[in-house]
Amino acid sequence: MSSEFEIIRQYFNQSQSPSRADVIVGIGDDAAILAVPEKHQLVQSVDTLIAGVHFPIETSAADIAYKALAVNLSDMAAMGAEPAWFTLAITLPNDNHKWLKEFSSSLSLLSNKFGVQLVGGDTTHGSLSLSITINGFVPIDKALRRDQAKVGDKVYVSGTIGDAALALSAWQGDCCLENESIDFLNNKLNRPLPQINLGLLLRDYASSCIDISDGLIADLEHITDMSKVGAEINFQSIPLSKEFLLNNITKQHVLDLVLSCGDDYQLCFTIPKSKQEKFESEAKKENAAVSCIGEITSGSDVTCFYNGEILNRPKAGYNHFSEEKK
Numbered sequence: 001m002s003s004e005f006e007i008i009r010q011y012f013n014q015s016q017s018p019s020r021a022d023v024i025v026g027i028g029d030d031a032a033i034l035a036v037p038e039k040h041q042l043v044q045s046v047d048t049l050i051a052g053v054h055f056p057i058e059t060s061a062a063d064i065a066y067k068a069l070a071v072n073l074s075d076m077a078a079m080g081a082e083p084a085w086f087t088l089a090i091t092l093p094n095d096n097h098k099w100l101k102e103f104s105s106s107l108s109l110l111s112n113k114f115g116v117q118l119v120g121g122d123t124t125h126g127s128l129s130l131s132i133t134i135n136g137f138v139p140i141d142k143a144l145r146r147d148q149a150k151v152g153d154k155v156y157v158s159g160t161i162g163d164a165a166l167a168l169s170a171w172q173g174d175c176c177l178e179n180e181s182i183d184f185l186n187n188k189l190n191r192p193l194p195q196i197n198l199g200l201l202l203r204d205y206a207s208s209c210i211d212i213s214d215g216l217i218a219d220l221e222h223i224t225d226m227s228k229v230g231a232e233i234n235f236q237s238i239p240l241s242k243e244f245l246l247n248n249i250t251k252q253h254v255l256d257l258v259l260s261c262g263d264d265y266q267l268c269f270t271i272p273k274s275k276q277e278k279f280e281s282e283a284k285k286e287n288a289a290v291s292c293i294g295e296i297t298s299g300s301d302v303t304c305f306y307n308g309e310i311l312n313r314p315k316a317g318y319n320h321f322s323e324e325k326k
């Protein structure tokens with residue numbers, strides 16, 4: 001087995017990710033030294049992925065690396081932050097060089113795409129797991145939070161909902177996918193595109209924001225709980241992709257996938273009515289697909305309507321400590 005130093009040198013050294021001017025010291029010392037721009041706040045988030053829990057054991061190294069960084073970038077998007085630096089703590093079962101090479105190229109591709117630099121980490125031996133801590137900035141007090149939604153605000157989502165969940169459901173053997181939709185849907189599951197630009201735009205418009213990782217209803221409930229409000233959404237306003245719709249699955253299955261399953265990493269956010277028109281025209285200019293799906297109410301629950309009738313409460317979103325796992 002190569003030493004951890006050898007692995008770090010070969011696969012995680014600075015040359016793999018962009019070199020930012022605000023990194024005073026990156027990989028190589030006991031800790032990184034980083035410069036936060038004036039009049040900005042640091043926004044930080046960590047996410048851990050464990051083989052067999054967050055991704056199937058047979059997932060490719062490239063997909064694992066992509067998703068680990070993408071879900072962290074998505075947290076930056078949900079906060080309206082501009083991502084800057086990340087660290088990687090990785091536990092490896094062996095020194096499989098082919099795996100490490102694929103992993104590090106995929107990581108560096110995505111880090112270059114979003115201009116985020118790998119500035120440190122930790123490399124240990126054990127069952128495969130990885131944890132990325134990401135850091136970004138926002139101008140002081142401009143971050144998007146979960147606790148500022150107000151009664152009357154409109155509820156929006158970006159992109160299309162349910163694609164990743166449908167791919168996962170097919171992978172788990174619950175249904176078969178139509179051929180023409182397989183690549184599109186698997187790509188949505190393995191390669192979610194973090195909505196960074198939309199997050200930056202939302203700084204000037206949204207009263208609250210979250211990324212959809214656990215399920216639309218469960219994640220919207222985080223907004224309503226923290227903002228002490230309720231919400232009503234209309235199922236038929238939720239955007240579904242044509243690839244999703246190609247598949248002939250039961251109505252109950254569609255409802256579960258769209259409302260209760262996660263992994264899309266789209267944004268769910270609220271916009272005050274007074275800013276709605278301007279926001280929609282700005283989103284159009286930036287080619288950001290956004291759809292209004294409902295409204296914040298004075299209640300305390302999230303209610304979903306289908307053809308004007310209230311849908312029964314769908315099952316809860318993903319919870320690692322619940323007795324019944326999906």
Ligand code: ADP
Pocket residue numbers: 008012026027028029030031087088089090118119120121122123
């Ligand atoms: P220490 O023993 O001082 O904690 P390490 O030997 O763990 O340092 O790491 C040496 C350097 O390599 C540090 O700068 C650390 O941040 C970096 N590093 C270790 N593992 C990784 C990794 N997986 N990705 C990026 N940088 C890493």
Ligand code: MG
Pocket residue numbers: 029030
């Ligand atoms: Mg040290």
